[in-house]
Amino acid sequence: MPDMPQTPASAEASASPEAPETDAAARFDAKAAAWDTSPHRRKLTADIIAAMDRAGVFREPVGDALDFGCGTGLLTLELSRRCQRVTGLDFSAGMLAALDAKIEAADLQNVATILADLAAGDPFPGRYDLVTSAMVLHHVPDLAPVLTRLFGALQKGGRLALADLDAEGGAFHDDNEGVHHFGFDRLELADTLAGLGFADIDAATAATIEKPAKCGTVRPFTVFLMTAKRP
Template sequence: MDEDAARFDARAAAWDANAHRRKLARNIVTAMAQTGIFARELPNVLDFGCGTGLLTLELADRAGHVTGLDTSPGMLAELSAKLEQAGLGNVSVLQADLAAGDPLPGSYDLITSAMALHHLPDPAVVLKRLFAVANPGAHLALADLDAEGGRFHDDNAGVYHHGFDRIDLADMLAGIGFTGIAAATAATIEKAGKNGLTVPFTVFLMTARKPASCCAPSKL
């Protein structure tokens, strides 16, 4: 197991205790709904970097099936326990490291990710793989921090990007082949700074689509 996965394993049991994280998942789903993503049928959804499944579970009653994917077995164990307790049969978990080349079976009508991109050394590598397994016409919905200069996390270990410039990320998606790219602010998280003052950090939702005329998805 790599150091980043081990770091999240250590945090898994207490992850959901953070009220900001629970509220953020709800805000992201609300922002997604405002784009009209849920107006079409979504037989298969992939939640990349799902963690304990805060977003995954919000999607469960809006899709035929949701796969929660993460590199951390500890995080996925927390999600699996929730699924068993709730008796949800339309959600599954998958441990895989797409950046390392692990296989990703299936194809998807919606791919989501919440606060996971900034933990990837090279997001383009993973986004290309997600593009490959997206069905033609599928939606992509990425939520992450706007550029924040390294002030958001109390510990920046495992944080490879201090948020993102929306234009730069949109250009990256366009270069991969996504179209219809748009972004909006999904939430604002307020945290106490080192000087005791409250600092607001915005989280964007960037949506895009794989062209409907694109080639059939491949299994990577």
């Protein structure tokens, strides 16, 4: 089990001494204050947690969890109710500041944060029993190196739980700046995970989001939950 970072500040220091701001991080920093006001994000979080329950992610006690791309911590805080310890990792200082404020306000002793950009190679401490992400992968330019790092972050027998959009052709986001994948083909993503060494790979629909597409009509977009295990 990993040692929990003692404070958000100490975790940030151990992850990256300066953690330089990128354009992508700046975009998310600017969105942080209003992020939680979106009703669909809160519903999506509840749907993803319910899908994890159905998939048996919490059937056995989870000691240490890592929430990759945690943002303001909507999923992180749900995990804190189901896991002994949880660490939220993100490359946006603004998003983590919002999560740190929630942690302090609720006096949560089992939640910590790390400022790090895995795609840029930033180090991060610990080995985990569960690694999660929600609606993060489509913002990652090159998936394989990041998924490889998440594989390495898992304890043997640890679980991976990834939630993201099914292939959608670029209609989901109003602005596709910073969107590197227009959703994913489940079989192709499963093949990628298998090639990296993951086993027991499974996927199911976790949620459906209905929103106006660019043409003006309301369109349903499905979100999958893909689970896997490090042998």
